[in-house]
Amino acid sequence: MSDKDVLNSMGFDPARVEWALRATNNKGLQPAMDFILEHNDDPIPDATSGAAETSSAQPQSVPMDEDDDEETAALRAVYGSPGAADQDDSGVEARSIKCSECGKIFKNTALANFHAEKSGHDQFEESTEEIKPLTEEEKQQKLLELREKMNEKRAKKAAEDAKEAKANELIRRKAGKEASQIKEDLKNKQILKDLEAKRREKEDDKKALAAIKAQIEADKRQRAQKAAQEKALRDGAAPPTDAAGSSAPSAAPAPTSVPGREFKDTRLQIRLASGGQPLTTTLPSDSTLREVAEFVAGQTLTVDVDTVTFTQQFPRKQFSASDFSRSLRDLGLTPSAVLIAS
Template sequence: MANDKETLLSMGFDPSRVEWALKATGNRGLHSAMDHILEHEGQPVPDLSAVTSSTSGSGRTDQPMDVDEDEDDADTLRAIAAKSGAPISAADLEAKSIKCTECGKIFKNTALANFHAEKSGHDQFEESTEEVKPLTEEEKVQKLAELREKMAAKRAVKAKEEAKENKANEALRRKAGKDMNKVKEDLQAKEIQKEVEQKRRDKIEDAKAKAAIKAQIEADKRARAEKAAREKALREGRPIVDAPASTSAANARPAASASSGVAGRDYKETRLQIRLAGGGQPYTTTLSSDATLREVAEFLAAQTMSVDVETVAFVQSHPRKAFSQADFSRTLRDLGLTPSAVLIAS
């Protein structure tokens, strides 16, 4: 048995099919096992614990029956016929195979006939006196070569299908990877945009804070200057004048106020519209008429990063009038911008 198994394995047969063949044939030899393997080609290997030897059970074997077995079967058939009264034909006593009446193929046993019925759909069979001759050595070699060719073809088809499936899976994996990378890139772009917007807001807030500090510094300077002027006037015995310098300037131009039709009217607030020379959305604000032109520049610098308080210049559109850094300490009232004006910043 061990030699038969090793021989079959060396011929390239699957180990599970070799075990099945040896157990099903009752270890009757190499040729019986090879016949079983070739006859059951394409069938799934069953659970070997449920496989019984063909030498047991119903009494039918994969090999021709000996004389004693034939005589026992014949006696059984005669006894059944005697009870039923049916005649016994020679074909009943000498049946050695099963024949498919639809296609004419002959099978050695019922298992092969059932397998043929499942594959072809044929259901008309009869017993035959024709004996299925065992394969010759040349036929076995040829059958083995055909079997190996079929197995190689099946492996090639399976390998091709697996390669195609692997290619499709790889394409899906790459697409999923690209989609994931796109999502990551979009998230990164959004995060970068958020950071840029936050930096811009922080810069504007810093500019506003700086403008407020500068305005406070200017106010402190004016307060100190006024305090120093009062102290000096007290030391020199001169009268203290609390009115701001802008008051005299406002009183010095009664003609201009009269020409505008609002003589003697004091505007406490001034509404400004400021446009950038390079274009864009205008900025509007309302300031005290006593606010200086520097405070206007600080307001504009807090709104856009393209404006520097120390270098910006203003031009009044109508009537046409230019203001320089020397005018930054003058109030809006002194500059004649009340009650409203349009300025162009450059």
């Protein structure tokens, strides 16, 4: 693991780690850590501007003074000596740069320029005051303070993350609840729709049954009248009359309307003479009997559209080829009927 990774893992600011490694010329972990602890409260200078200014204004190699430690020598190598080239008339060397407005002291011009950009201060002066390096105890205290700050920052970040996660969970639960409610509403609507369809189907069945019963009664009356008429003719008596006193007709008058004319659809059950499961379908009442034959032919290979015949058992009726062009409504098969296909 590199020195940079170790310092980052200790919780130091990555930008400050870069600054420390750059300032100490990557001379090791301990010099970089000491630099971070010593300059923890100092602003981080811009690496590009600082490097450019240093390279243009300072030589690449600066001799190390007798009183300089390794850290100071590294700073001199990067930033140059703050007042090495400038001495006052008394021959005293300037060891730092001081902000006349706030009183802060900086080791080099790069830090002073950075302070000027951030604070807007523009009054600086050279100072003979030297920034003393931190003792081991001060370094340890600084490290503890840094770790406490990092722990507080992490705890605050964890609390914010937990709060955000809780808010997201509430939103997710609310969305899930709304989705469940929508699904439940759709399910209830579908149940009501199915119940309404069943109710209409029962009403249609009742109407169809009533129509069939009426047709049966009409057929019974017709057969009774026909039998009475034939008997009177055989006996040579006058034809029987109905309740109104008129002679009974030879045949029942054709109904003015076909039962079930108001139904739009017709439910059919087709039983095959060859046996098997009955076929069921629902067709528009305007469909022809030929369409029924095509449906049956499409469901089984034993039926041919051109040769199939249909029979209705109740009331008994045989449909001919001429009926294939007539609609189910005209044939009296609405709203439901049972046919035998052979």
